[in-house]
Amino acid sequence: MKHPTILDVANEAGVSKSLVSLVMRDSDRVSASSREAVLKAASALGYRPNAAARTMVRRRSYVVGVMVSDLRNPFFADVIDGIDMAVTDAGYRAILTTGNRAPERERLAIATLLEMRVDGLILASPVVGGEFVIDASRTVPTVIVGKAIRASTIDSVTNDDRRGAEMVIDHLVELGHRCIAHIDGGVGAGAGPRRSGYARSMRRHGLEDDIRSMRGGFTEEGGSTGMTDLLAEGARPTAVFVANDLAAIGALDVIDGAGLNVPGDISIVGYDNISLVAGHRLGLTTVDQPRHDMGRMAAGLILEKIEQDRPSASHVVLSPKLIVRESTGPPPL
Amino acid sequence: MKHPTILDVANEAGVSKSLVSLVMRDSDRVSASSREAVLKAASALGYRPNAAARTMVRRRSYVVGVMVSDLRNPFFADVIDGIDMAVTDAGYRAILTTGNRAPERERLAIATLLEMRVDGLILASPVVGGEFVIDASRTVPTVIVGKAIRASTIDSVTNDDRRGAEMVIDHLVELGHRCIAHIDGGVGAGAGPRRSGYARSMRRHGLEDDIRSMRGGFTEEGGSTGMTDLLAEGARPTAVFVANDLAAIGALDVIDGAGLNVPGDISIVGYDNISLVAGHRLGLTTVDQPRHDMGRMAAGLILEKIEQDRPSASHVVLSPKLIVRESTGPPPL
């Protein structure tokens, strides 16, 4: 028999299906003897409850779905870990799908979760946005991590990207830099605010003529092409703010390959503070985001929305923190 | 209305539920006019098929479940990407759960997938093994990636870890090293064969007295504690083979922190060839595994098993490839 059902267990144990159901959800109003008989039968048959059937009749799945834009970025591992823990503690389960930063695949990944009737949807730094996401949020509680969306139905957990970018520029200006370029995150979540925070801060320091934003992306590759383009353009900046750590790693490698010294010739700053950039080899100055907490908070918001269906949208904004390491220093003379 | 059903759509469109069902699975025997009416009604109501109901009656979910032991390791991102692509191309969908290298959580993650009645189960480098996994494989086609299990019901896709380890040792011996230590992967998938490959190769080179295996783990932290312990013991080896790249990064950082030179004082080798270690900063000599292909092959095996239920177990073993970079060199004089 492929998958024994509750009825098979009932037969084996000589009781009704209802009683088996009670035992499975361990109700307290079944006698010790029946409970034992049922459990014995269940394990003898290798019974496993069928979540699909359960979901149907309860019209709740007790599952939270998480769509992750980019599994390659270790940033998300911690966010997911936070989500998973909080959700598990509350008696739910988390499942993931991934979109690989491709809008079409992201949409499919989200649709999969919606069709499975997850009770809550968490989007970790989605590339897609707009109507599609808003539509989704109309049928299921939705939280976005890493980016905010203007819609009254969608909660968000972000760090203050604009502020983080400003802290970076302040730090560089303080070191004496004026010619500071930015390699952006393209269409990625949070890329916009970081870019505009950069520009705003530059203007605030009277450096509007030195604003220079290059196209990059939230990947190693994005960082390296951005840096390659930047170096090719001539008029080398003395510092570069790269949209995230992964891209900064790519950018650093291009600089190393060009025989330039960091921070002697050029200072580099990233964003995220993933553990890989903390070591002596990279020693990247970056902006820390409390990843694990972001995951926990996202889960908290979702659970709150599921269980008390709070009508209004919450937007949690966490404070970024500058982490200074060896990749930044005074500009060359 | 929270979730419109096929019946709501039928009412709206003025047809029977059966016809709506046919349109949804786009059957070719519905008239153009009804098809249009149904689609219009469906999108007006925001109808989304309920996968739980579908799974119930078809007794197939068209979903492949993937349990990933460690999302922090970028190695898996590529494996998952390969799985996702192959599975999607075949008309299935992939969902993930994660166990965070903790056996208890892994078991829960697997149970979640089984209860959802996934049609196939892929375990990416699970820490758990034994009865639990074998039980699972009795009810659903199962493939393990990164580790082999002796059971006639379980397929596996691995690289030849033992051989890979031997290639590492051969390389180091050729450079002139004799005192070569190993920081292992603990209980992680593939850790055993790499450890024994190391030991066997050392013996083969007549270096049995120099065998020294330290406890590590497949994480940065594991590598750094392993290396810290190793350095604390005195009698510093001239080369260390670390169980994977992530751990090697941790180990390198400890070495850097101790003021030692790589490869001048000590050579380091990793395993996996994740992109992060390829750059100038780390330049880690390592062993390449064809991650993406491993994912595709795992998916291929699962689909084959699902659709043609092949009875016997397949074990695919891929060839590792040594990638020599700057972290290895001749031993100090």
Place this chain on the structure above:
DNA sequence: GATTCAGGTTGGAACGTTCCAAGAGGTCCT
């Protein structure tokens, strides 16, 4: 000895699909 009560157990309806056998209309052939 009848009545109430509590503890334990039960069958049936419902959830939202798919599948199947069968029905409704048309067209075409003889």
Place this chain on the structure above:
DNA sequence: AGGACCTCTTGGAACGTTCCAACCTGAATC
């Protein structure tokens, strides 16, 4: 005109649970 045969459409049963109201049994109460 009658039948055969299309094409399109339909209602009902089934999938494996949960939930509910109802039932049974024996003990406690009057």
